[in-house]
Amino acid sequence: MSEQSYVRDEMLPELPPPATEVGIIGWMRENLFSGWLNTILTLIGIAIVYMAVSAALPWFLNGVWNANSLSECREILQGKSGACWGVIRDRFNQLMFGFYPHEEQWRPVLAFVLLLVAIAPILFNPMPLGMKIGWGGFILVGLWLLRLTGAPTLAYLVFLALALPVFHEKMARKILFFSALFPFVMVWLMWGGSAWYVISALLGFVIGYLAFRLLEPIIGFLFSIIVSVLVAIGWWFFLTAPFAAWMAGIIPLELTPVESRKFGGLMLSVMLGVTGIVGSLPLGIFLALGRQSDLLIVKSISVGFIEFIRGVPLITLLFVASTLLNIFLPPGTEFDIILRVMIMVTLFSAAYMAEVIRGGLAALPRGQYEAADALGLDYWKAQRLVIMPQALKISIPGIVSTFIGLFKDTTLVSIIGLLDMLGLANAIRATTAWNGIIWELYLFIAFVFWIFCFSMSRYSMYLERKLQTGH
Amino acid sequence: MSSMTDAPKEPFRLSMLIYDSRFRAITIQVVALIAFIAGVAWIVNNTIQNLEALGKTPDFGFLLKPAGYDINQRLIEYNSQMTHARAAFVGLLNTLLVAALGCALATIIGIFVGVLRLSKNWLVGRLMTVYVETLRNVPVLLWIVFLMAIISEVPPKPADFRSGKAQMLFDSIAITNRGIYIPEPLFSRSLGDITVLKGVLNDSFYFSISLDLIVLLAVFLGGLIISGLIKRRADRIQEATGERPTTWYLRLGVVILPTLIVLYLLGFHLGFPQLKGFNFKGGIHLRNSFVALWIALSLYTAAFIAEIVRSGIMAISKGQTEAAAALGLRSGKIMSLVILPQALRIIIPPLISQYLNLTKNTSLAIAVGYMDITGTLGGITLNQTGRELECILLLMLIYLTISLSISSVMNWYNERVKLMER
Numbered sequence: 001m002s003e004q005s006y007v008r009d010e011m012l013p014e015l016p017p018p019a020t021e022v023g024i025i026g027w028m029r030e031n032l033f034s035g036w037l038n039t040i041l042t043l044i045g046i047a048i049v050y051m052a053v054s055a056a057l058p059w060f061l062n063g064v065w066n067a068n069s070l071s072e073c074r075e076i077l078q079g080k081s082g083a084c085w086g087v088i089r090d091r092f093n094q095l096m097f098g099f100y101p102h103e104e105q106w107r108p109v110l111a112f113v114l115l116l117v118a119i120a121p122i123l124f125n126p127m128p129l130g131m132k133i134g135w136g137g138f139i140l141v142g143l144w145l146l147r148l149t150g151a152p153t154l155a156y157l158v159f160l161a162l163a164l165p166v167f168h169e170k171m172a173r174k175i176l177f178f179s180a181l182f183p184f185v186m187v188w189l190m191w192g193g194s195a196w197y198v199i200s201a202l203l204g205f206v207i208g209y210l211a212f213r214l215l216e217p218i219i220g221f222l223f224s225i226i227v228s229v230l231v232a233i234g235w236w237f238f239l240t241a242p243f244a245a246w247m248a249g250i251i252p253l254e255l256t257p258v259e260s261r262k263f264g265g266l267m268l269s270v271m272l273g274v275t276g277i278v279g280s281l282p283l284g285i286f287l288a289l290g291r292q293s294d295l296l297i298v299k300s301i302s303v304g305f306i307e308f309i310r311g312v313p314l315i316t317l318l319f320v321a322s323t324l325l326n327i328f329l330p331p332g333t334e335f336d337i338i339l340r341v342m343i344m345v346t347l348f349s350a351a352y353m354a355e356v357i358r359g360g361l362a363a364l365p366r367g368q369y370e371a372a373d374a375l376g377l378d379y380w381k382a383q384r385l386v387i388m389p390q391a392l393k394i395s396i397p398g399i400v401s402t403f404i405g406l407f408k409d410t411t412l413v414s415i416i417g418l419l420d421m422l423g424l425a426n427a428i429r430a431t432t433a434w435n436g437i438i439w440e441l442y443l444f445i446a447f448v449f450w451i452f453c454f455s456m457s458r459y460s461m462y463l464e465r466k467l468q469t470g471h
Numbered sequence: 472m473s474s475m476t477d478a479p480k481e482p483f484r485l486s487m488l489i490y491d492s493r494f495r496a497i498t499i500q501v502v503a504l505i506a507f508i509a510g511v512a513w514i515v516n517n518t519i520q521n522l523e524a525l526g527k528t529p530d531f532g533f534l535l536k537p538a539g540y541d542i543n544q545r546l547i548e549y550n551s552q553m554t555h556a557r558a559a560f561v562g563l564l565n566t567l568l569v570a571a572l573g574c575a576l577a578t579i580i581g582i583f584v585g586v587l588r589l590s591k592n593w594l595v596g597r598l599m600t601v602y603v604e605t606l607r608n609v610p611v612l613l614w615i616v617f618l619m620a621i622i623s624e625v626p627p628k629p630a631d632f633r634s635g636k637a638q639m640l641f642d643s644i645a646i647t648n649r650g651i652y653i654p655e656p657l658f659s660r661s662l663g664d665i666t667v668l669k670g671v672l673n674d675s676f677y678f679s680i681s682l683d684l685i686v687l688l689a690v691f692l693g694g695l696i697i698s699g700l701i702k703r704r705a706d707r708i709q710e711a712t713g714e715r716p717t718t719w720y721l722r723l724g725v726v727i728l729p730t731l732i733v734l735y736l737l738g739f740h741l742g743f744p745q746l747k748g749f750n751f752k753g754g755i756h757l758r759n760s761f762v763a764l765w766i767a768l769s770l771y772t773a774a775f776i777a778e779i780v781r782s783g784i785m786a787i788s789k790g791q792t793e794a795a796a797a798l799g800l801r802s803g804k805i806m807s808l809v810i811l812p813q814a815l816r817i818i819i820p821p822l823i824s825q826y827l828n829l830t831k832n833t834s835l836a837i838a839v840g841y842m843d844i845t846g847t848l849g850g851i852t853l854n855q856t857g858r859e860l861e862c863i864l865l866l867m868l869i870y871l872t873i874s875l876s877i878s879s880v881m882n883w884y885n886e887r888v889k890l891m892e893r
Contacts, residue, residue: 031591031592031593031594032592032593034591038590041587041592041594042594042595045592045594045595046594049594049598294496295496295499295500295503296500297500297503297507298499298500298503307875308871311871311875312831312867312870312874313831313832313834313845313870314831315834315835316834316845316849316863316866316870319859319863319866324859324860324863326521327521327522327859327860328514328517328518329517330520331517331520331521331524408609408610408611409610412612414612415612415835415838422612425616426616436624438617438620438621438624439621442613442616442617445613446609446613446617449608449610449613450605450608450609453607454604454608457608
């Protein structure tokens with residue numbers, strides 16, 4: 001006789017979890033309403049979002065685009081809440097290019113799209129598939145922009161010839177050659193004039209290099225460097241101008257010259273930013289090496305320079321550029337205010353860059369330096385092959401945030417009277433048509449800067465992940 | 472059997488200056504030094520020639536001449552008959568004022584945002600991310616002029632307060648398009664001021680300190696010291712007996728009571744702003760330029776401080792929290808005894824460099840017309856006297872002094888909290 005009445009011999013089926021623990025309700029309970037403090041915070045958050053959206057969204061969507069002055073815009077709105085986006089449409093060209101002549105605006109556009117072509121192989125190579133699609137989109141946008149500004153056919157061809165190879169990993173490496181040439185191309189496109197001046201300035205580097213290669217086997221490394229530098233400097237000082245004038249007489253390669261006081265808007269910021277970035281990275285590396293060096297005098301000069309620049313606000317350096325730099329140079333030297341600002345901005349960010357890179361150098365384990373020495377590498381080889389690749393990798397976040405800071409700081413030029421977007425905003429607000437406009441104009445400018453800076457910071461995160469070699 | 476022999480001593484040859492690494496260091500340094508000196512000499516020589524051509528020899532005498540312009544916001548007495556040096560001093564105090572207030576506000580907002588960004592609440596975390604990413608990816612100069620434009624156009628005119636279209640907050644704060652008026656502290660039985668540095672350098676640097684303030688601070692600090700002594704005694708009793716006497720009311724009392732008594736004795740009361748004529752009178756007038764600069768700089772720097780606070784707290788490994796919990800500490804104690812002391816070591820150095828950035832960014836005051844040292848010495852004085860070289864050199868020197876003193880505080884702190892390594 002068995003006393004057992006019943007024994008279950010199979011498993012019960014699994015019950016679904018309670019509805020309050022999974023799905024959207026469970027997520028909300030965990031993330032929004034877990035405890036009284038969190039609930040209060042959530043409610044406050046919802047209230048803030050609601051207030052912001054309910055005030056801004058109608059204003060934003062109800063915007064008036066086809067008005068030519070603030071009063072006209074208010075007439076159309078008739079007291080309703082709405083943005084006067086007309087100011088952006090009316091002044092868009094100015095905000096982008098300043099007073100750059102209208103029929104020449106394809107030149108800054110071409111320079112800008114070529115800039116992206118020049119940096120793309122450095123930034124993304126090989127391109128993942130998603131990025132290839134993005135690049136295709138960029139080419140279409142670039143062509144459209146060129147068409148919009150009435151570029152000559154040659155501009156399209158140059159753009160396509162350089163942009164299409166970027167798709168292909170091996171061909172993209174060849175574009176790197178163009179990346180090195182880009183600064184010269186940019187100078188010519190932006191300022192115009194005869195291309196031969198730029199080309200003969202470039203020839204200085206080529207001649208110096210050739211002299212070095214020819215002389216090195218004969219008189220040794222050090223002397224050949226000295227001689228080739230002297231040769232290049234001699235070329236720049238005495239032969240560049242006659243050569244350029246002579247060549248221009250034979251084959252004229254002319255673009256209408258544009259004075260730099262007509263530069264402005266976003267174009268000016270991008271130009272200052274790009275030259276600052278290109279110039280400050282190498283300068284910063286040398287300053288950082290100088291500061292880490294065992295040579296007392298080199299070290300103290302570097303430290304003095306870095307600490308001085310970092311100790312004063314950029315605006316005082318811009319004052320130096322606008323009032324004092326001409327006093328420091330030989331009597332009678334006159335050069336362009338934009339060039340002077342570029343020099344100051346580059347020096348300024350070089351000091352910050354040096355500190356960032358020094359951080360990277362200091363973070364590198366001592367063993368790396370010792371291993372490089374043990375391999376018998378000399379100082380420069382050790383730096384180039386062992387130290388710098390690692391130190392730069394460590395300092396990527398800092399380098400990119402220095403770049404972002406530099407790009408943001410270009411707005412300071414509006415204080416010394418250059419017309420970047422902020423300077424133009426003041427000018428626009430002073431005109432009768434748009435007197436009293438605030439939100440639309442400043443929000444637009446803020447949005448433009450935000451896009452640039454935010455994408456740079458995302459890129460630095462991407463790069464950190466890509467270069468991650470640890471576990 | 473072979474024996475060790477010294478490397479043969481080579482006689483010194485000229486080529487060793489380049490090819491022997493022992494001598495090469497000297498060669499490079501000498502070349503660098505010569506190049507540096509030559510560069511500096513070149514610049515100085517050019518400067519002298521240029522200044523001679525312009526007929527301006529470097530001379531700081533202009534600093535003691537009357538400035539001839541007014542400054543509408545100042546912490547100390549000033550009128551247009553006083554010297555340029557006095558104007559610069561007023562500007563310097565304005566710079567320091569906005570820097571100090573900015574650092575304080577930025578720290579408060581930054582800690583708040585940084586901690587909330589770590590919160591488990593999804594919505595709040597997202598909102599704070601939006602705040603940080605918006606604020607720091609847009610130039611600070613834009614925020615300053617934007618805020619300036621908003622607060623000069625959006626708030627009501629003072630006349631609107633008369634017609635009842637606008638109301639004062641709590642009957643004491645008036646937010647108008649000409650600035651914000653807040654109540655001022657007044658003492659009816661005031662002890663008066665003491666004036667220092669009167670008569671030095673054409674009265675350029677004198678200033679007065681309120682005795683009331685000194686007495687108040689002294690009493691307050693005295694209270695704090697006594698409160699510290701009470702805490703020490705409580706600690707000793709706890710060490711000895713294991714029981715901690717309740718002292719919080721005593722410690723609070725010795726700080727607050729004497730301060731209140733002194734306030735009463737001095738006849739402390741608030742002076743409220745009053746609408747008189749077309750404008751408010753009385754109270755403290757915070758001008759638009761000051762408010763715009765202060766708030767914009769604080770909000771902008773707060774975004775960076777929030778990131779510093781967040782990364783500082785996240786850098787402390789979870790094991791530390793768990794170990795403290797295993798020791799039986801409560802969560803408040805875990806924060807104050809285990810997490811914060813370690814996190815602060817990471818947070819404070821970048822925090823101080825943010826303070827440094829904020830201080831340097833106060834020079835953007837010139838864009839909204841706040842008269843800081845850049846606006847006075849580097850702005851109007853420079854334009855009126857035409858002494859660019861002297862003004863900008865002085866300006867740089869002053870900023871350099873401020874920066875170096877802040878960074879020496881940072882170095883001192885770093886030295887103090889450095890981990891003791893083998």
